[in-house]
Amino acid sequence: MLADPSPDLCRALADDLRAVDFTSAALRQQWGPVADDAIVRGLRAVALRALGTQQDARAVLARLFVLGIPQSAAAVAAALPRTGVAGLQALGVAQAEGDDIRPLALIRPQSFADDLGDGEWWIASDLDEAAVGGPLPEDHVLGVGGASLTLAALQLPTPAATALDLGTGCGIQALRARRSTAHVVATDISQRALHLTRLNALLNGVDGIEVRFGSMFEPVVGERFDRIVSNPPFVITPRAEGVPAYEYRDGGMVGDGLVEAFTHGVGEHLSTGGVAQYLGNWETRDGIDGLDRVRGWVEAAPVPLDAWVIEREVLDPLAYAELWIRDGGTLPGSPEFTHLVEAWLDDFAARGVTAIGFGYVLLRRPPSGDAPTLARYERVGQSLGEGPLGTHLAEALAAHDRLALMDDAAVAASVLTVSSDVTEARHHMPGVADPSVIELRQGGGFARTLTSDPALAALVGASDGDLTVGVLIGAIADLLEVDAAALRADLLPRVRELLFTGFLHFA
Known part of the structure; x- marks a missing residue:
């Protein structure tokens, strides 16, 4: 040690x-x-x-x-x-x-921004491929990469008492969690990773981070946390001779078994209302879509959980193999590269895998021990919006919880405002007065673009914190000369969606 x-x-x-x-x-x-x-x-x-x-x-x-x-x-x-x-x-x-x-080791400055302000850490990690001059050793401790930054930005900024960073690596997630959490437990199967996490905490003057050695949830048996965050070793790796098993990305299981096991076990370690956020890969296997398989994992978990799963990217088996072989420092065109590609393709073929998804998982132990009310599985392929995503996620959860207690009459009685980052685009055919397409575009959050109709666009445009939703719907029905009750039944579910996704806010 x-x-x-x-x-x-x-x-x-x-x-x-x-x-x-x-x-x-x-x-x-x-x-x-x-x-x-x-x-x-x-x-x-x-x-x-x-x-x-x-x-x-x-x-x-x-x-x-x-x-x-x-x-x-x-x-x-x-x-x-x-x-x-x-x-x-x-x-x-x-x-x-x-x-x-x-x-x-490398020691690189890493800037960050969250609800508490801007800052910068120095992050120590193992030497990268350029410094090593070839393939990485299997016990390599990764520095701050794109996935690390994504997960750090996704972390909820709302204050909490305790957090668990499972598979801490160089400790970047533990540092980020400590910004809003009083005490963080950081675990890893690598003593080198735990050493670097301690080093980075001390180097940046951050207290309240405790490190523990062990795999998965073994170091925290019987404990519960308000937040659990993990960039786990989710990379799907063939269990074949000659294929490197990098500790920082390979959990030693077959296929996407590690993400399934994490999903199955994480609920037992969440406090009531506690939230787990992690990254993962999942396979489309034997004709069953990857997101549907994740849904099955959540539904089979022993602890009922709210779920919001976002798939950001899908790769075919060859593209996936090439990505992670290059990540380990093996160059295309070499005999080693060809051997590894064949091992990956054989592994995928043996399980009937046709595609591999990557995305973000947010699971929550429902507040007050209630039954789950959130089961959202979606694909978000566009570039992300501006601002910390963690804030957007926290606002979406708060909106969901408020809406779960509201019937349609309560929604209709609400006064709303349109988010400052929302714009509208109208597309016209040449010489035609009425638009053929109306789009509502979001500048922050997940930068969603929603196709609208004149009624919904009018409701969003008139949501200025003055009149209730019900009053606005009545006025729009009169303007469009349509039945008010039918328009209300059509618009209220879409208003709920716009509140969850951040296009609209409660005034």
């Missing part, structure tokens, strides 16, 4: 990084936005060219900890006067080799 990182050394390193303005903005200014984007894709050459022969402290640390390139011991010592070379070695993030210092 790795020794616990020294709080004093972590504070010293943070002071050194702060002193040289080791931030995302400063680094982007030093090597330019093109190099910044290239680094995300694992390409170092553009940044190295921009840095050239610069030897200021930030340039030295950028090469060492962002790009993973050894630097001279003298330059590193000068850049980190409080930490020193010995301090880096004691923290396990670098080691001396002759006159050079070789990084053992």
Whole structure:
């Protein structure tokens, strides 16, 4: 087991990084936005060219900890006067080799924004493919990637007492959960991951994060949490000889069994009203759609749960195999790549898999021990809107809970306002006065576009916090010369949907 990182050394390193303005903005200014984007894709050459022969402290640390390139011991010592070379070695993030210092971890600034404001963390993780120079080791601890950022943005911002980050990795989700939760338990099957999580918490001055070793829910048997968040090792991996089993992405089960097991077990560890949020893959298998299979998992769970599952992407077996083989650092065209593709395709064929979905899962133990009232399984393929998605999810849940207690008469008696991010687009055929298509478009949340009719568009446009829904429907019925009762029966269910999806709000 790795020794616990020294709080004093972590504070010293943070002071050194702060002193040289080791931030995302400063680094982007030093090597330019093109190099910044290239680094995300694992390409170092553009940044190295921009840095050239610069030897200021930030340039030295950028090469060492962002790009993973050894630097001279003298330059590193000068850049980190409080930490020193010995301090880096004691923290396990670098080691001396002759006159050079070789990084053992990357430390990259990562900016974030949520309801509490903007900020930035330094996140330590294992060396990436570019720094390693080939395929990653199976015990690799991943840094902050696109999936990590997505899940962090999805986390509910509403305050809670306790949270569980299952499969914490480098600890990014635990740090994000701690922003709104008093105490976070972070678990992992990797001692290296737990070491980096402790290091990152100390480096960023974040308390209240407890780490525990173990698989799935074993470290928290008998415990319940207000929030559970997980970017689990959900990648579907063949159980075949010669296929690497990366700890950060492979849970060791067949097919999408890990996501199924997580869905089955998570309810027992949620407090009443507690919410679990996680990412996952699911297979379309033997003609059964992937989202339908997820629905079956939720319905079969021993604890009844509210569910909101969003499928963001679907890949065919070949595209899925190529994606994750490249992710491990194996290059296309090599014999190893061909062997791995065949292993993946054989694995999918054996189970009758024709497609693999990726998406977000939100499960909730119903408030006050009530029966579930939310079962929403949908596909959202467009680009996401502006603003933190977690806020949008929290508002949608609040709207759902309020609407669940309201009959149609109560909805009709409500006064509503249209969200400030909603716009309307009307499409006309040339020379025709009336629009052939009316669209309501959302700038935030999931950036939904809804096809509307004149009655619904008129209701949304008139929802300015003045008149009730029922009064507006009556006026629109008179204007369109249609039956008011029939229009009310048509519009009220759609008003409920617009309130849930954030087009409308209760005034």
